[in-house]
Amino acid sequence: MTKVAFLGLGVMGYPMAGHLVSKGHDVRVYNRTIAKAEAWVAQHGGNFGATPREAAEGADFIMACVGNDDDLRTVCLGDDGAFAGMKSGSIFVDHTTVSAQVTRELSAVAAAQGKGFVDAPVSGGQAGAVNGVLSVMCGGTEADYARAEPIIAAYARVCRRLGDSGAGQLAKMMNQICIAGLVQGLAEALAFGQKAGLDGAAVVEVISQGAAGSWQMANRHKTMLAGDFDFGFAVDWMRKDLKICLETADEIGASLPVTALVDQFYKDVQQMGGGRNDTSSLIRRLVK
Structure with a gap:
């Protein structure tokens, strides 16, 4: 059982986090609207954090699927951001579709803190998320990807590393x-x-x-x-x-x-x- 945090429970993130539970992982979620996090916990078990930092504390992998560049920065950075709660050696996996620029920016911050970062945007739509058959395009170091891929496999039909940070985007x-x-x-x-x-x-x-x-x-x-x-x-x-x-x-x-x-x-x-x-x-x- 791997400890995983999932940040963002929209039409994609909600079922993706559920697949992690079905594969036996210990999952803590975060969502801006707490009612959505409460509904997810009622359906799938696990628990939720009031902030990204709280959700990320103690997790080996932190997955995110939010809205845009600014949303991603918000859940990663600052006193309540996930990076502040991540332990050394843990890996942040970003499923949001964002710019390669913000991906490289946040990857550099994570690396400076002794943490991994994999950009892993997905394709397959809501149906792919619900059925656990998403296509996942990844960027990051070979070592970070190798560790993250078995976790991503919970909801992926195909997952590939395509290069260094930003390549997935x-x-x-x-x-x-x-x-x-x-x-x-x-x-x-x-x-x-x-x-x-x-x-x-x-x-x-x-x-x-x-x-x-x-x-x-x-x-x-x-x-x-x-x-x-x-x-x-x-x-x-x-x-x-x-x-x-x-x-x-x-x-x-x-x-x-x-x-x-x-x-x-x-x-x-x-x-x-x-x-x-x-x-x-x-x-x-x-x-x-």
Whole structure:
């Protein structure tokens, strides 16, 4: 039994922390809204800390899944932050999608204190978290990753170290860049089919077996056609991620013309009141 703290019990963190319990780990959780932490403990057992520091005290691994760069700094730093409660030799594993810059910043702080840090953003959405089949992209030292990987395995279908600190976040940016283009392409195809008078579901049954097939097509075409957009990862969060992608592209001299365009399409969806819709709601712009 390994002592683990989990910070952040949103739609992803709540089930991820539950999988750690199911694998036999001793888990203490933290959430800004204490009622959510109390509900998690009532369902899964364990206990909760009133602050990130309290949750992290005595833990061998501290996992986090919060909102953005500022949220991550808040749970890590300061008198009530997790770093203040972590013991020497423990490892902080960050599942938040944040910038590579904040990842490297916090990794350096942890290293100076004799603590490990692995950036480990995830892909697979709420369903992947609930079913324990997330894809996890990691950055950090080989030694820290080797220790953390068996803990991450509680909710991962695949987990890989892709380089030093920040590499996991850069890989997650690649993931979001791919998704943006794929969802826009699928939205355009389905809207085109509707205008042309075709049965979109029937067409997808055929073309999904060929070169056009994708996870998005297989899992989202029916709900997109039905106008159902309540499947976890929200447009507001996607725009946060794409902002990180675009800013990083500027820093490294990469060109992301399609990503930049789709980001503006998501802005349109927000202005239509769809900020909490899932990312497949891009089709709303095309079937008004």
